[in-house]
Amino acid sequence: MASNLPAPYLIADHVGLEVVNTIGAPYGAELDWLVNGQELLSWMAAVGLLTAKEAARLAAALTADDLEKAADTLRALRTEMQENIPEASPEFMARLNDLLTTGRGHYEIETGAEGQRNMRFQPLLETADDLVVRVAVEIAELYCLNTPERMRECGSPTCTYWFHDNTRNNRRRWCSMAVCGNRAKVKAHRARQ
């Protein structure tokens, strides 16, 4: 799936939370990884919501209008989500539930190499709405972790990136130590001199 953007800056540690990070300026100028339908497919493949094969199949099967509709819906959902992190309103949960009612798919039994069986839900991926649901499920799962105290914005005042802190002591401060963490360290060091 051809993308005209650099690889998305994936630091959220939860796909649902990566949605708010699809707009930002990790490399200088502000970029939007949901700017159009084609970029949406690339982003979904980058975060593991589509295989490369599925992305290619959908790019061929869906019209540009359909893909644009999905991207448009998800950009609107992202805007709502920005106002609903870390705590979400009942209205936002209702909005997610509305989207989830359009989900399609089936369960299947998967047998592993050692013969162990697992039930898996296989989402159907055919229409633009199926793409939207695929993303909405991840957002819903994020909120169902019930861990708003672990959702935080990067500690840098100029950084808009969010992450879910999976560290044991819940003290992660930066989107990335290499980027914002080091910048803050250098600044503190200069201030001390």
Ligand SMILES: [Zn+2]
């Ligand atoms: Zn940052």
